[in-house]
Structures are given as C-alpha cells and as structure tokens.
Amino acid sequence: MTFTVERLAEEVQGTIWGDRDVIIHGAESIERAGPHDITFVAERRRLRALRQCKAGAILVSKELAGVKDREDVPPAIIFVDDAQLAFIQILRKFRPQRPRPQIGISEDAWIAPSAKIGEATNVYPGAYVAEDVTIGARCDIYPGVFIGPGCRIGDEVTIYPNAVLYPDVTLGHRVIIHAGAVLGADGFGYRFEQGRYKKIPQLGTVRIEDDVEIGAGTTIDRGMIGPTVIGEGSKLDDQVMIGHNCEIGAHNAFASQVGLAGSVTTGDYVRCAGQVGVADHVHLGEGCTLLAKAGVHRDIPAGKMYVGVPARPKEEQMQIAICEGKLPEMKKTLEQLAAEVDRLRAILEQHGLAEPA
Amino acid sequence: MTFTVERLAEEVQGTIWGDRDVIIHGAESIERAGPHDITFVAERRRLRALRQCKAGAILVSKELAGVKDREDVPPAIIFVDDAQLAFIQILRKFRPQRPRPQIGISEDAWIAPSAKIGEATNVYPGAYVAEDVTIGARCDIYPGVFIGPGCRIGDEVTIYPNAVLYPDVTLGHRVIIHAGAVLGADGFGYRFEQGRYKKIPQLGTVRIEDDVEIGAGTTIDRGMIGPTVIGEGSKLDDQVMIGHNCEIGAHNAFASQVGLAGSVTTGDYVRCAGQVGVADHVHLGEGCTLLAKAGVHRDIPAGKMYVGVPARPKEEQMQIAICEGKLPEMKKTLEQLAAEVDRLRAILEQHGLAEPA
Amino acid sequence: MTFTVERLAEEVQGTIWGDRDVIIHGAESIERAGPHDITFVAERRRLRALRQCKAGAILVSKELAGVKDREDVPPAIIFVDDAQLAFIQILRKFRPQRPRPQIGISEDAWIAPSAKIGEATNVYPGAYVAEDVTIGARCDIYPGVFIGPGCRIGDEVTIYPNAVLYPDVTLGHRVIIHAGAVLGADGFGYRFEQGRYKKIPQLGTVRIEDDVEIGAGTTIDRGMIGPTVIGEGSKLDDQVMIGHNCEIGAHNAFASQVGLAGSVTTGDYVRCAGQVGVADHVHLGEGCTLLAKAGVHRDIPAGKMYVGVPARPKEEQMQIAICEGKLPEMKKTLEQLAAEVDRLRAILEQHGLAEPA
Known part of the structure; x- marks a missing residue:
C-alpha cells in the first residue's frame, strides 16, 4: 500500500x-x-x-x-x-487485521449437552466446555481452553488458547483472557495439624467484571468462602498473581509479575508497577500507585505514590535511597568525627577543663 | 437451604x-x-x-x-x-460440591497402547498419555494434560487442565497438580563455548512425593543428573519456580512467585513467603522461614526467620529498616555535628588550647 | 549397564x-x-x-x-x-535417550489447509496449526500447541506441549520453546480516556532468532508497532516476562522470573540473574550483568556488573550493603557523639570560652 x-x-x-x-x-x-x-x-x-x-x-x-x-x-x-x-x-x-472468522461451534470441540452458547460465538477445535456452562454471544473460545462446570460468560468475550476456567467462574461482557491464564484454582489455604498441612476447601469462586483484560499466564485463585473479584475495566498484565478472596476495584492496572496475597482489597484506579508484592488483608486506597518492586505490608492511603521495601511515600523513599548511596561516605565521616571529638576531649582534659567522661 | x-x-x-x-x-x-x-x-x-x-x-x-x-x-x-x-x-x-464424575477413560483422550491406567481413574477428552506411562487408581486427568513417556503416577492424583509432565516424571499418591503447571522442563544449563551458549543435556528427572500440591503455572525443572525432588506433604502456591536439582524437604510451604535457582536444598518444615528468591546451592535449614521478597545467597540456619536483600535475621533487619527510615535525619544530624565540632575546634585553636589539626 | x-x-x-x-x-x-x-x-x-x-x-x-x-x-x-x-x-x-519418534503429521492434529509443513516434522495429536502457517523440516510440535495464523517456523524447531504462538510470530532455526510459554500476546498498552483504560491495538509481532531457547511459562508480548525481538542464541529461563517492543541482543541469558517492561533494548552477551526487573525504554549495554533481584531504571553501561534497587555497580552496592548492616550501630554512635559534643560545648561555655551557639 x-x-x-x-x-x-x-x-x-x-x-x-x-x-x-x-x-x-x-x-x-x-x-x-x-x-x-x-x-x-x-x-x-x-x-x-x-x-x-x-x-x-x-x-x-x-x-x-x-x-x-x-x-x-x-x-x-x-x-x-x-x-x-x-x-x-x-x-x-x-496492517489490516484478519477478519474474525465465523466458524461457529467446531465439531472437534467438546461441549457438554447442558452448555448454552450464544449466537455468533466461535468455539474452536480442542476447546472444552463442561456441564451447566453459559456462554454469551459473539465470543471467541480458542483451542485448548477449558471452561469448567457452572461457569457463566458474558457477550463478546475472548478467551485465548489454553486458558483455564475452574468451575463456577463468571466473566462479564467484553472480557479478554490471554493464553495460559488460570482463573479459579484453589487458594493457598491449609490448616497445620499434627505436623502436616491439611487442605482447607476453597468453596468460593472468581468473578471478573465487564471490560477486564487478563494477561498471559496470570493466575487468579478462587475464594475460600466468597468470590475473588476483579472490578470493571481493570487490566492485568502477564504473570500477575491474585490470591484468594482479593477484591480488586474498578479500573485498576497491574503490570507484569505483580503478586497479591490473599484478601487484599483495592479502591478504584489503583496502579501497580512490575513485580510489586502486597501482603494479605492489606487495603490499597483509591487512586494510589505502587512503583516497581514495592513490597507492601500496610494499608496505602488513597491517591499516594509508594515505593520500596517496606513501601514508603515516594519522596521519602527517594531521600532514603540518596542517603543509602552516601552510606559509605557517611560511615567514614562518622568515624573521623568520633576521632576528632576524642582529640578535642583529650585537649580539654589535658588543660584541666574537663573531667574524664 | x-x-x-x-x-x-x-x-x-x-x-x-x-x-x-x-x-x-x-x-x-x-x-x-x-x-x-x-x-x-x-x-x-x-x-x-x-x-x-x-x-x-x-x-x-x-x-x-x-x-x-x-x-x-x-x-x-x-x-x-x-x-x-x-x-x-x-x-x-x-455449598454441596459436585460429585466426582465417573467418566473413565474418554475415547477422545490419546492414550498410548503401552500406558497402564488404574481402576476408577478418569482421563478426560483431550488429555495425552504417552508410551510407558503408569497411572494409579481413582485419579483425575483433565483435558489438555500432557503426560510424557515413562511417567509414573500414584493413586488418587488430580492433574488439572493443561498441566504438563515431561518424560519420566514421577508423582506419589494424592498429589494435586494445578492447571498450567509444568514439571520436568529442561534445567537452565549451558556451557559457554566460543561465544555461544551450548546446551548441557538435562538427563535427570522430577520426583514429587506423596500429598504434595503444586499451584497453577508453577514450573519445576528436571535435574541435570539426578532428580529434582519435592518432599512429602509440601505445598507450592501458583507461579513458583524450582530450578534443576533442587531437593525440597517434607512439609515445606512456598507462597506464590517464590524462585529457587539450581541445586537448592531444604530441610523439613521450611516456609517461604511470596516473591522470595534463593541462589543456587544454598541450604535452607529445617523449620526456617523466609519472609516476603527475601533474597538469599547463603545457607539459612534451622528454625530462624530471615528477611531482606541480602537476607538477615528478622529482628536485625527490622532494626536496619527503622534506621533506613531515619537516614535523611541521620545525615542531617551528622552534618550539623560536623559543623559544631569544627566550631568547637576553632574556639580551642583561637584560645591557643589546640594546635590546628 | x-x-x-x-x-x-x-x-x-x-x-x-x-x-x-x-x-x-x-x-x-x-x-x-x-x-x-x-x-x-x-x-x-x-x-x-x-x-x-x-x-x-x-x-x-x-x-x-x-x-x-x-x-x-x-x-x-x-x-x-x-x-x-x-x-x-x-x-x-x-541414560540412553529415547529415539525421536517419527510420527509425521497426526490425523488428530488440526491443520489448516493453507499451512505448509516441512519433511520429517512431527505434529502430535491435539496440536493446532492455523491458516497461512509455514513450519520447516524436522520439527516437533507437541500436543496442545497452538500456532496462530501467519506464523513462520524454521527447521529443527521444538515446541513443547501447550505453548502458544499468537498470529504472525516467527521462529528461526533450532529454536526450543518449552511448555506453556506464550509468544505474541498483546502488549500492555492502554490510553486513559474519560476515566477508562482504552486498549491500544498491538499491531506488531514477535521475532525469535536462530538457536534461541525459551523456558516454560515464559511470556513474550507482541510489539505495538514493530516486532519484539529475541536475538540469536539467547536463552530465557522459565517464567521470564518480555514486554512489548523489547529488542534483546544475541547470546543473552536471562534466569527465571526476570521481567522486562516495554521497549527495553539490550546489547549482545547481557546476563540477568533471577527476579531482575527492568523499567521501560532502558538500554542494557553489551556484556553487562545484572545480579539477582536488581531493579533497573537507567541505562546500564557495557561490561559492568550491577545489583540492588535501584541498581548500582556491584562494588558500590556491596559497600552500601555492609554499611546497612551497621546502621543500628552507626545510629547509636551518632547519638553518643551528639551527646559528647553537647557535653564539650557546655564545658567550653561554662569556662567562658564559647558563647552559647
């Protein structure tokens, strides 16, 4: 052209x-x-x-x-x-995009008799749709996708190859799930009894709201009791980990390799840069930002920018980082100062002005 | 109800x-x-x-x-x-759970003629079971699971969709492998020769002992010579990385995004919180705990709790973190102190009490 | 034997x-x-x-x-x-290895009519090869692999089970892609408009050059405009993340859980240890090394070894780490010194030698 x-x-x-x-x-x-x-x-x-x-x-x-x-x-x-x-x-x-193929429901997909699939939805060969699943209209379900029993999927949803939805996961409309993502695996919950970890049943689910995009290889565990929730319009990059019972607000954006332990909650418009880690039960306030590699153990106030391990307000952490860079110099100054103070004290003692300390 | x-x-x-x-x-x-x-x-x-x-x-x-x-x-x-x-x-x-279906071996699974599969085991459509595989009784092998040649799998094992077992991996009884986990991929081993990385063959295996649970997207590389081992009762969360020739003890618990380089060994009852990293050939002593984001380059003594990069005993690192928070203030105090000492010295010199330093 | x-x-x-x-x-x-x-x-x-x-x-x-x-x-x-x-x-x-089976193109693989597949290539049951794909000779395409429309694959390439190639990805000769890796998912690009994240189309591709090996669960996003490139002979371990539009030089080696944000470029022979993170648009100079858990926000000069968050030259960071370990002691010394200086000043004032400060 x-x-x-x-x-x-x-x-x-x-x-x-x-x-x-x-x-x-x-x-x-x-x-x-x-x-x-x-x-x-x-x-x-x-x-x-x-x-x-x-x-x-x-x-x-x-x-x-x-x-x-x-x-x-x-x-x-x-x-x-x-x-x-x-x-x-x-x-x-x-770069004209390929038109979306209209293949309908492939004969080489495995579809349970009780599954309901909306109009103009493509289900590719090798996809697996279990009992009691509902899929909306105009969706694309690519090869190797597994949709477990009881899942509910909205309209215009795209699920890329080999993504996995455990039972009873719900997706809103216009959700995009990239390849290899896993939604609804058991949360990491055990009771320690007589020297062994005993599994706590994870009887909750995962709920993904409208217009969410989930990156390749991202894992979102099912809740123990209630649902793990990803709020409307939120975007998760590849290899993000969301622990059980997290409730993510609307329009959050998490970069790659972010990890949230269980029961973390966030307000709307929260942003996490790459490799951030958040401990369990922490709340991230509306509109706050965590910069790359931050490690968070306490609630973060709304609208603030935090960084570091443990995470501190950005300006504070930047001052600390500058000082860290000068630590060897500070240590030397401190030693010289101690020697000089010793010398001055000795002089004062020598002149009978000061008693020995 | x-x-x-x-x-x-x-x-x-x-x-x-x-x-x-x-x-x-x-x-x-x-x-x-x-x-x-x-x-x-x-x-x-x-x-x-x-x-x-x-x-x-x-x-x-x-x-x-x-x-x-x-x-x-x-x-x-x-x-x-x-x-x-x-x-x-x-x-x-x-929340009554769905009863476990009794589907037996699906006609739409690919099963090598030499594979042996125990009674009451379900193999779902789209699963692949290669030559010389043995699978025990009452297992569930979900769609998209790949079980490579020579694998040995115990009784009552669950392998969720799209998990992959490379050749010769062995699983004990009651093991749970979550979706997308990969066991037995080649370890990261190369010889650097004439400006190129040349692959070192990874001729070992992976051995998963009884009652182990492996999270979604977790990767456990095969050993170069011997096996990579996950000891009895240990639990690994999602997106954990275990390098080649690691030997993990019994009843360990690793949270999400933990990464172990090659040949790490651990005692029993070791716990790692999220995003911990451990360098190659390190030993983690029995019952030790690594807190979130710790970076470990040296052996950790039994029973201790470590944190930080480089990892230090918890109490020590907490003291250091408090001091880090006060670094800008310390730097200012140090500068004021240096000025005051200068002033005092000048006074002493001015009164003929001190020789110039 | x-x-x-x-x-x-x-x-x-x-x-x-x-x-x-x-x-x-x-x-x-x-x-x-x-x-x-x-x-x-x-x-x-x-x-x-x-x-x-x-x-x-x-x-x-x-x-x-x-x-x-x-x-x-x-x-x-x-x-x-x-x-x-x-x-x-x-x-x-x-440990004699199993001979490579010669299965050819399985009848249970889904192959688009327009796909071209070279001689002696194995395509296993359950693999999916889309329209306009070219695959070279003597390749192994394992079960559950998805190869999207327009992909070009060289000779002697191995793609392990359940790896996914989105449309138009190209692989050179002798490339190895491990299980569950995802190449060509959309880059993490959005415009923030009227309170919502709006997707920026990712119209670029992924190009993997000759002799590259990609670890299990690794994700390499497609470029927004041009290709994301992994240079000849480079080796990526498991669970590595390469953001959109990165251009990785030849013979790089990245250990597990390394994450590169978008548009990072690297020279040849760059090495990254485990869990390193690199911010967007950074350049890593030829032959530089980033040690474990380094966090990089600025260009790294060729041939140097960096570590820490923020990353600093290794010797410098080691000095800083030693000082950090002594921070509580330094803080105590500083307090004692301040008290001693106060005492000396008081003595001088008491003897009428100094005016109160």
Whole structure:
C-alpha cells in the first residue's frame, strides 16, 4: 500500500508542514522508520529520539508545534490533536487485521449437552466446555481452553488458547483472557495439624467484571468462602498473581509479575508497577500507585505514590535511597568525627577543663 | 437451604448464646455476611471486624468466650472448639460440591497402547498419555494434560487442565497438580563455548512425593543428573519456580512467585513467603522461614526467620529498616555535628588550647 | 549397564590414577554417587564436596591435578581436559535417550489447509496449526500447541506441549520453546480516556532468532508497532516476562522470573540473574550483568556488573550493603557523639570560652 503525505493528512484531519508529496509505504516507530515510513511523537520526552530519525513523515501532537523549528525533523510533519491516536489510525491502514472468522461451534470441540452458547460465538477445535456452562454471544473460545462446570460468560468475550476456567467462574461482557491464564484454582489455604498441612476447601469462586483484560499466564485463585473479584475495566498484565478472596476495584492496572496475597482489597484506579508484592488483608486506597518492586505490608492511603521495601511515600523513599548511596561516605565521616571529638576531649582534659567522661 | 441456629449448633456440637431461632440461609465471611448468614471468628486479631458485621449468627472459638460481652455481636453466637473447622463443616452444607464424575477413560483422550491406567481413574477428552506411562487408581486427568513417556503416577492424583509432565516424571499418591503447571522442563544449563551458549543435556528427572500440591503455572525443572525432588506433604502456591536439582524437604510451604535457582536444598518444615528468591546451592535449614521478597545467597540456619536483600535475621533487619527510615535525619544530624565540632575546634585553636589539626 | 574404570577412561581419553578395575554401574552427582557410581569435579570450589563423597570413581579436570594428594578421593580418578564434558559423555551412556519418534503429521492434529509443513516434522495429536502457517523440516510440535495464523517456523524447531504462538510470530532455526510459554500476546498498552483504560491495538509481532531457547511459562508480548525481538542464541529461563517492543541482543541469558517492561533494548552477551526487573525504554549495554533481584531504571553501561534497587555497580552496592548492616550501630554512635559534643560545648561555655551557639 502506498499513500502520499497529503492523503494521510486528510485521513487524520491534520495540517501539513513541509513536503506534502512524500510517498509513504509503512508506519514504524521513530527508531525503526525509514524514508518511506511515517512515524509519530506524542510526548515531549520522546523528541530527543528525532536526532537519529530517518522517517519520511511524522505525526506530531499540536502542543509540540515548536518541533518544526528543529533541524532534525523529517521532510514532512502532520500536526494533529493527538499524534498517538492518529498514528494508530494510519497503522491500521497499513496492517489490516484478519477478519474474525465465523466458524461457529467446531465439531472437534467438546461441549457438554447442558452448555448454552450464544449466537455468533466461535468455539474452536480442542476447546472444552463442561456441564451447566453459559456462554454469551459473539465470543471467541480458542483451542485448548477449558471452561469448567457452572461457569457463566458474558457477550463478546475472548478467551485465548489454553486458558483455564475452574468451575463456577463468571466473566462479564467484553472480557479478554490471554493464553495460559488460570482463573479459579484453589487458594493457598491449609490448616497445620499434627505436623502436616491439611487442605482447607476453597468453596468460593472468581468473578471478573465487564471490560477486564487478563494477561498471559496470570493466575487468579478462587475464594475460600466468597468470590475473588476483579472490578470493571481493570487490566492485568502477564504473570500477575491474585490470591484468594482479593477484591480488586474498578479500573485498576497491574503490570507484569505483580503478586497479591490473599484478601487484599483495592479502591478504584489503583496502579501497580512490575513485580510489586502486597501482603494479605492489606487495603490499597483509591487512586494510589505502587512503583516497581514495592513490597507492601500496610494499608496505602488513597491517591499516594509508594515505593520500596517496606513501601514508603515516594519522596521519602527517594531521600532514603540518596542517603543509602552516601552510606559509605557517611560511615567514614562518622568515624573521623568520633576521632576528632576524642582529640578535642583529650585537649580539654589535658588543660584541666574537663573531667574524664 | 435453610437452617435454624439451633440446628446448625447441633451439627457442629456447639453451645448457643443468644437467639437460637435465627434463620440462616448461607455462610459468608465476616465482611460479607448478612442477617441470614452465619460467619465465624477464630483469631483474636479478627475481632475488630465484628464492628461492621451484619451476620445473623457467628461461630466463635471457645477461647474467645469474652466475645459475648461485646455490644457489636450478632444475635446468635455458637461457641465451638475450633470455629474455622466448624465453619468449613457448615459451609459444605450450603455449598454441596459436585460429585466426582465417573467418566473413565474418554475415547477422545490419546492414550498410548503401552500406558497402564488404574481402576476408577478418569482421563478426560483431550488429555495425552504417552508410551510407558503408569497411572494409579481413582485419579483425575483433565483435558489438555500432557503426560510424557515413562511417567509414573500414584493413586488418587488430580492433574488439572493443561498441566504438563515431561518424560519420566514421577508423582506419589494424592498429589494435586494445578492447571498450567509444568514439571520436568529442561534445567537452565549451558556451557559457554566460543561465544555461544551450548546446551548441557538435562538427563535427570522430577520426583514429587506423596500429598504434595503444586499451584497453577508453577514450573519445576528436571535435574541435570539426578532428580529434582519435592518432599512429602509440601505445598507450592501458583507461579513458583524450582530450578534443576533442587531437593525440597517434607512439609515445606512456598507462597506464590517464590524462585529457587539450581541445586537448592531444604530441610523439613521450611516456609517461604511470596516473591522470595534463593541462589543456587544454598541450604535452607529445617523449620526456617523466609519472609516476603527475601533474597538469599547463603545457607539459612534451622528454625530462624530471615528477611531482606541480602537476607538477615528478622529482628536485625527490622532494626536496619527503622534506621533506613531515619537516614535523611541521620545525615542531617551528622552534618550539623560536623559543623559544631569544627566550631568547637576553632574556639580551642583561637584560645591557643589546640594546635590546628 | 556395567563398565570398568579402564573402559570409561578409554571412552573419554582420560588418564587413570588409582584402581582401574573398579566396576561402575551409574553416573551421579558428587553428593549422590555410591561405590559403583562415577562422578565429576570441574571447579576448584566444588572440591570440598569430596569430603562426603562415596563414589567409586571420579572425573577430574587436569588443572585440578593436586586432587590425587588428598585423602578423601575415590578409589579411582580419571583425569581429563574437561571433566564436565567427559561426565556428560559418560552420563549419556548410562541414560540412553529415547529415539525421536517419527510420527509425521497426526490425523488428530488440526491443520489448516493453507499451512505448509516441512519433511520429517512431527505434529502430535491435539496440536493446532492455523491458516497461512509455514513450519520447516524436522520439527516437533507437541500436543496442545497452538500456532496462530501467519506464523513462520524454521527447521529443527521444538515446541513443547501447550505453548502458544499468537498470529504472525516467527521462529528461526533450532529454536526450543518449552511448555506453556506464550509468544505474541498483546502488549500492555492502554490510553486513559474519560476515566477508562482504552486498549491500544498491538499491531506488531514477535521475532525469535536462530538457536534461541525459551523456558516454560515464559511470556513474550507482541510489539505495538514493530516486532519484539529475541536475538540469536539467547536463552530465557522459565517464567521470564518480555514486554512489548523489547529488542534483546544475541547470546543473552536471562534466569527465571526476570521481567522486562516495554521497549527495553539490550546489547549482545547481557546476563540477568533471577527476579531482575527492568523499567521501560532502558538500554542494557553489551556484556553487562545484572545480579539477582536488581531493579533497573537507567541505562546500564557495557561490561559492568550491577545489583540492588535501584541498581548500582556491584562494588558500590556491596559497600552500601555492609554499611546497612551497621546502621543500628552507626545510629547509636551518632547519638553518643551528639551527646559528647553537647557535653564539650557546655564545658567550653561554662569556662567562658564559647558563647552559647
């Protein structure tokens, strides 16, 4: 596919600066774009990447209008309201997605007689749908997916290959479950009796609300009594662990390898960066943010940003980290100071001014 | 289902305080219970949750008898020896589990002719059982499970969907393997030769002893020479990583996202909290505990509790963490002190008492 | 199988010290070897394990010739150039591997009509190969593997059970993908609009170059625009997370539970130990090493070894860790010093030498 810059600018309702006749064959990142590619910059901090940029054209958000005075800009700039959004629009033109196949319910899927499956839903070969399952309309259930007895699944849900839903898990509408995720495995609960761990039955479930996306390999354990809940619109990256009886609020975002022990609760709009760990029964307040690798043992107040192990308010932890970097120097200063104080005391004693301490 | 408090008290051999006629429809956690639910409290530290409790009845362990004098207790209390145990008993009444299906060996499973499968074992559609496999009696092998050549599996073993056993893995009796777990993948072993990593063949196996439970997505690599071993009764949570040639003792408990490098050995009754990491060839002594996110590079003595990176005895690390929190203040004090010592020295020099240092 | 030490020494072109007639039935690690087993020691630091060694014979690298003067050596030593290599050679004799089956393309696999599969490739029952897939020669595609539309796979590739390749992933030659790994799931990219996370389409791919090995349960997300790349010869352990648009150089080695956020780039020969975390857009310089649990937020210079959170050069961080261990003591010294300075000042004031500060 080939377009002129002029044609692409029309597409995104942008204003051209420079050469409107540049021929564009593809859309790439700033680092990878060549003379016939279009790229984009949406944030001021990404401007420095322009220095090595070889793109033929660039989409720039209007607020960065000053860009056109730089020497290192591509031959053509298209100014738009939102460069990322415009870029996605153009990228879709160059990379047309495959249409969603309409395969219906494969004869090579195993479907229990009591399962109910909505219209226009695809169930691929090798998927397994157990007794008393309800699946809504326009869903995609990929090969190797296991849906245990009693699960309830909304409309327009996508479950990628080899994901597993234990019995009685419920998914809302427009939920996306990526490959290999496991929802509803038993929580990690034992009674220690006579030198052995005895399993506590995990009789709760998992409830995933509307518009949630769950990453590949993520595990969400079923509750012991009530449900483990992931609130509406929340997004979990790959390899996240959610322990039993956690109740995650709406519109949370957890990056990869975050781990929550049992019975953690969160308000809405909570964010956790990669590899954060949270102890059991902790509450993360609405809108708080935990930065990468934070280790949390106590409730976090709403709206605050925490980091470190144990987690502290960000500014506090940054001051501590700076001091840690100076610890060897501080230790030396402390030793020198102790020696100097000894010397001064000795002088005072020598002159009869001070009694020996 | 509906019961009176009186009827439930009989069931668990408890003593009623309050209204024995309260009607109970369900069993829930303290936080979620309503006026027709029964709940429980087994630990003193959970008593404060009673304040918001709306339950119609509550099971309480006898040692917390003082509860009945609080103002915030539900209309009915049933005192029992062990409130958690009694609650589980009642919870089972309200949530009858599905009976285990007797499907036998599905025609839609792939079973090698040389495989031997015990009586009353279910092998679901889509499971794969390779050559020379032995599976005991009364096992459940769910869809998508792969059991490689030469595996030996005991009686009453459950392997949940899409778990994978590489060749020659052995499982004892009553083992539970959760969905997506992988046992026996090659250990991470290479020789660095002429600028390339060359694979060292991993010719060992994995041995899982009786009564072990392995969490969803957990990976246990096969040994290079001998077996990687998980000792009797040990419990591993989801997303745990056990490197090649580790030998885990009996009755260990590892929480989610714990990672052990190669050749780690542990005594019996070792506990690791979430996201702990242990370097290769380390020994964790019998009955020791590693707290969340600990990073261990040296052997840990038996019975001790360690935490931090690098891991230190708990009390020591707690002292250090308190000091870390005061580091900015310490740094300021140190600077003030240095200035004051300078001032005092100058005074002494000015009065001819001290020679310049 | 049974061999004399003499026979085994011939096999590995080694020189015997001690009893050449010892009968050997097996090959084991130093710790596990019995009187009819052969073992090996290739590194000086492993010599201390000889004390408890009960092996009948041992392979020793020539550079450790002094071993023969120890009292605790087995009855027979075979000196060789490289004891590890010689041991692997002998181990293979005692543990003959199963021959690779030639099953071809199973009738119980689902293969799209447009898929092209090379000669001598095995596709096991329950594998799924979608439209427009190309698979090279002599590959093994195990049960439960999903290969999405448009994937391109080289020769001699092994994909273990239940691994998942989303659409358009490409694998070079001799690539090994372990069980449950997921390649090409959507990157974690959202726009936050009007209080909701809106998915950014992830239109890039994943490219795995020749001779790469990917561990069990590892997840490698597809790029948003361009490909996520794992360079030639690189080795990833189990449960590693590679975010979207990362470009990993050649011959990198990442241990288990390492997590890279989006757009991380690395030079060749980079090594990451277990549970390392790297923030987005960071560059790891050629030949650098990140030690266990390091948390990296800034570019790492080539060839350096970093550790800690935030990561610092190893020597620096070790000094800091030593000081941290002494923090409680430092705090006490600081308090004593402050009191002593107060005392000295009071003396000077008392003698009229100093004005009150």
